[in-house]
Amino acid sequence: MSAQIGVTGLAVMGANLARNLARNGFTVALHNRSVAKTDALLEKHSGDGEFIRTETLQELVDSLEKPRRVLIMVKAGGPVDSVIDQLVPLLEPGDIVIDGGNSHFQDTRRREAALAKKDLHFVGIGVSGGEEGALNGPSIMPGGSKESYAALGPLLEKISAHVDGKPCCAWIGTDGAGHFVKMVHNGIEYADMQVIGEAFDLLRSGAGIEPAEQAKIFTEWNQTELASFLIEITAEVLGHTDARTGKPFVDVVVDAAGQKGTGRWTVISALELGSPTSGIAESVFARALSSQAAQRAEAQEKLAGHEEKIAVGEGFVDDVRQALFASKLVSYAQGLDMLTGAAKEYSWDLRLDEIAGLWRGGCIIRAELLKDITKAYSAQEEPANLLFAPAFSEAIAGALPAWRRVVATAVQLGIPVPVFSSSLAYYDGLRRKRLPAALTQGLRDLFGAHTYHRVDDDGTFHTLWGEDKSEIVAEDTH
Ligand code: NDP
Numbered sequence: 001m002s003a004q005i006g007v008t009g010l011a012v013m014g015a016n017l018a019r020n021l022a023r024n025g026f027t028v029a030l031h032n033r034s035v036a037k038t039d040a041l042l043e044k045h046s047g048d049g050e051f052i053r054t055e056t057l058q059e060l061v062d063s064l065e066k067p068r069r070v071l072i073m074v075k076a077g078g079p080v081d082s083v084i085d086q087l088v089p090l091l092e093p094g095d096i097v098i099d100g101g102n103s104h105f106q107d108t109r110r111r112e113a114a115l116a117k118k119d120l121h122f123v124g125i126g127v128s129g130g131e132e133g134a135l136n137g138p139s140i141m142p143g144g145s146k147e148s149y150a151a152l153g154p155l156l157e158k159i160s161a162h163v164d165g166k167p168c169c170a171w172i173g174t175d176g177a178g179h180f181v182k183m184v185h186n187g188i189e190y191a192d193m194q195v196i197g198e199a200f201d202l203l204r205s206g207a208g209i210e211p212a213e214q215a216k217i218f219t220e221w222n223q224t225e226l227a228s229f230l231i232e233i234t235a236e237v238l239g240h241t242d243a244r245t246g247k248p249f250v251d252v253v254v255d256a257a258g259q260k261g262t263g264r265w266t267v268i269s270a271l272e273l274g275s276p277t278s279g280i281a282e283s284v285f286a287r288a289l290s291s292q293a294a295q296r297a298e299a300q301e302k303l304a305g306h307e308e309k310i311a312v313g314e315g316f317v318d319d320v321r322q323a324l325f326a327s328k329l330v331s332y333a334q335g336l337d338m339l340t341g342a343a344k345e346y347s348w349d350l351r352l353d354e355i356a357g358l359w360r361g362g363c364i365i366r367a368e369l370l371k372d373i374t375k376a377y378s379a380q381e382e383p384a385n386l387l388f389a390p391a392f393s394e395a396i397a398g399a400l401p402a403w404r405r406v407v408a409t410a411v412q413l414g415i416p417v418p419v420f421s422s423s424l425a426y427y428d429g430l431r432r433k434r435l436p437a438a439l440t441q442g443l444r445d446l447f448g449a450h451t452y453h454r455v456d457d458d459g460t461f462h463t464l465w466g467e468d469k470s471e472i473v474a475e476d477t478h
Pocket of ligand 1: 130
């Protein structure tokens with residue numbers, strides 16, 4: 001008997017994906033650097049399906065049908081390169097090496113190019129949904145060659161989550177496209193969590209609503225256009241009482257948010273692409289600020305607040321709901337716009353309707369909203385920005401008065417709402433007829449002769465600021 005796929009790296013993610021594959025009828029060859037993990041999996045879960053136990057990579061390779069499919073699920077970074085180096089001499093042209101870890105897309109591009117030279121396929125796949133998703137159906141974002149997807153896609157589609165009968169897995173694009181899209185997914189996840197946190201803070205500090213009461217509000221919100229996995233679990237976390245103290249659980253957790261790095265990667269990439277992904281950036285910075293414990297303690301003693309003691313009105317809770325929805329929409333719009341920029345930069349043919357569709361199930365940002373986003377990008381003429389799709393421009397227009405009220409109130413009360421407010425600034429910036437960027441260009445021309453364009457003439461100009469301030473035609477040094 002030979003296996004249809006081999007998995008090397010059997011920590012939580014690899015083990016659960018292997019089990020998911022076996023449960024779906026595939027024979028799976030198992031390998032881990034230390035054999036103990038392989039045996040532990042077999043001992044507990046051999047009933048899941050057909051497994052082949054191997055101790056070495058040679059045995060793993062020998063146990064696979066051709067073209068071979070080897071899924072690497074080891075720690076991201078150096079270990080992936082190390083496993084690839086050991087695997088490659090054992091493989092034959094046409095075999096497929098798959099990296100399902102959280103690798104940086106540029107590493108995936110590099111690995112894909114190196115293996116292509118040896119006639120091997122290298123496929124970076126983004127896998128979202130954590131351990132539970134890996135076992136029961138994740139959202140899967142595969143990159144690599146289209147040819148490799150023909151051999152690999154059917155397996156991945158079978159084990160992925162399904163929504164309305166459609167798999168949450170589709171070929172994303174060549175080389176690192178899958179890992180890039182997974183990275184942006186994680187960036188959106190950061191923003192999504194931050195806006196929920198801002199809503200929580202506003203309801204608590206602005207309206208005095210305790211966590212248990214808020215749990216009910218979030219449960220109600222989960223029946224609205226906000227319906228999503230993250231809103232659902234927010235209700236669960238806020239409704240939880242700490243067994244040791246009897247206090248709301250959220251009050252006994254240290255308010256310093258950690259990060260593993262994919263949000264930071266998204267922002268670095270956005271900066272490289274010149275993509276205005278302010279919501280995701282503010283979310284990453286908000287986590288960084290939350291972790292500056294010493295400075296925060298000192299600031300509480302040394303920095304004035306001058307908050308205004310205003311009482312919030314009756315409609316405040318619903319205003320926050322609308323502001324949350326509008327800010328969330330902007331975060332998605334920014335993330336998707338970043339994908340459009342990346343598609344141009346890296347020559348990927350990214351289909352935003354499919355990407356939104358495969359985020360509908362299995363992954364952390366799964367949300368009702370994604371159904372309408374899929375629809376918006378399936379339209380004959382794709383909107384240049386998600387916010388331009390009629391369903392969303394109308395939704396934002398409806399939420400706008402509440403959004404402005406909430407941001408203004410937060411500022412008066414001294415409650416930080418970096419994503420609520422930066423998303424509103426993005427929205428206003430996008431639709432503003434004249435931006436102060438004209439002044440920025442003027443300043444750049446004065447101190448650095450960086451030139452400018454005129455609103456009433458073609459060409460590039462420079463003013464002789466240090467001489468008679470006359471204008472000359474110049475080389476474009478924008
Ligand atoms: P870990 O990231 O904790 O990695 C542990 C695995 O890597 C073990 O099987 C270990 O083998 C192996 N390993 C480490 N170094 C080497 C090496 N030099 N050579 C060979 N094998 C090595 O495992 P996870 O299951 O948590 O994650 C796997 C990947 O999936 C990571 O890229 C992670 O970022 C990604 N991911 C994780 C998610 C999660 O929720 N945990 C969600 C989505 C993606 P040994 O047992 O011998 O030490």
